[in-house]
Amino acid sequence: MIQIAGVMDMAEARLLAAAGVTHLGFPLRLPVHREDLSDAEAAAIIARLSPSVGAVLITYLDEARDVAGLCRRLGVRIVQLHGEISPAEVLRLRRIAPELAVIKSVIVKDSHLGKVGAEVLNYAPLVDAFITDSWDPATGACGATGRVHDWDVSRQLAELSPKPLILAGGLGPENVRQAIIQVRPAGVDAHTGVERPDGRKDEKRVRSFVEEARAAFRELDAARDRG
Numbered sequence: 330m331i332q333i334a335g336v337m338d339m340a341e342a343r344l345l346a347a348a349g350v351t352h353l354g355f356p357l358r359l360p361v362h363r364e365d366l367s368d369a370e371a372a373a374i375i376a377r378l379s380p381s382v383g384a385v386l387i388t389y390l391d392e393a394r395d396v397a398g399l400c401r402r403l404g405v406r407i408v409q410l411h412g413e414i415s416p417a418e419v420l421r422l423r424r425i426a427p428e429l430a431v432i433k434s435v436i437v438k439d440s441h442l443g444k445v446g447a448e449v450l451n452y453a454p455l456v457d458a459f460i461t462d463s464w465d466p467a468t469g470a471c472g473a474t475g476r477v478h479d480w481d482v483s484r485q486l487a488e489l490s491p492k493p494l495i496l497a498g499g500l501g502p503e504n505v506r507q508a509i510i511q512v513r514p515a516g517v518d519a520h521t522g523v524e525r526p527d528g529r530k531d532e533k534r535v536r537s538f539v540e541e542a543r544a545a546f547r548e549l550d551a552a553r554d555r556g
């Protein structure tokens with residue numbers, strides 16, 4: 330999985346798909362960040378995506394009914410939960426929207442596995458995958474921070490988790506290869522690291538990000554084949 334979040338319009342969605350991005354993230358219902366798109370604009374883009382590209386709702390919503398309703402209106406089948414959603418509410422979401430794939434964010438704030446390790450074990454039976462991401466103490470944001478966290482913790486979580494782990498937080502073309510080799514995630518996700526100063530996606534940086542990520546995943550595959 331190579332995901333890029335923060336799609337602004339159809340032209341950008343096409344640019345990302347043509348560069349080899351496998352999943353596009355649509356952040357909506359964000360208390361901390363300004364939303365780039367309305368629900369209707371996002372739904373119109375998602376309806377026109379090639380079936381080979383996955384659309385992912387990224388949200389801080391933490392009530393099952395709200396999450397399921399928004400996914401239905403947008404036409405997405407994958408949701409990335411960045412809010413403080415309880416295990417009971419995730420279970421409710423699975424019951425009312427069994428068609429949804431659920432990715433739960435795990436925010437790595439320090440260099441200790443303890444709390445986040447327990448979180449992964451607690452939510453693992455309820456979700457399809459985890460995404461480790463960073464925290465910005467200045468804004469309270471738990472995503473789109475442009476900050477890297479301690480990759481050793483993500484590596485330990487990837488080993489501990491019975492579900493695939495996606496790595497995010499401060500990734501860009503310059504560091505994604507090293508990040509993948511170090512953490513061995515199932516996928517990577519970036520937002521601000523592939524943008525121009527005006528907030529639009531930078532085609533060169535996106536292409537370079539995808540090439541570097543693919544090269545790293547190939548290296549991991551080759552190392553695995555060698556035993």
Ligand SMILES: O=C(O)c1ccccc1N[C@@H]1O[C@H](COP(=O)(O)O)[C@@H](O)[C@H]1O
Nearest residue numbers: 334356472473475497498499519520521
């Ligand atoms: O992408 C967003 O706007 C967003 C907003 C709120 C929560 C999560 C969000 N997206 C996730 O942010 C990270 C990567 O951001 P960056 O590369 O550090 O800028 C990734 O998980 C996105 O899916």
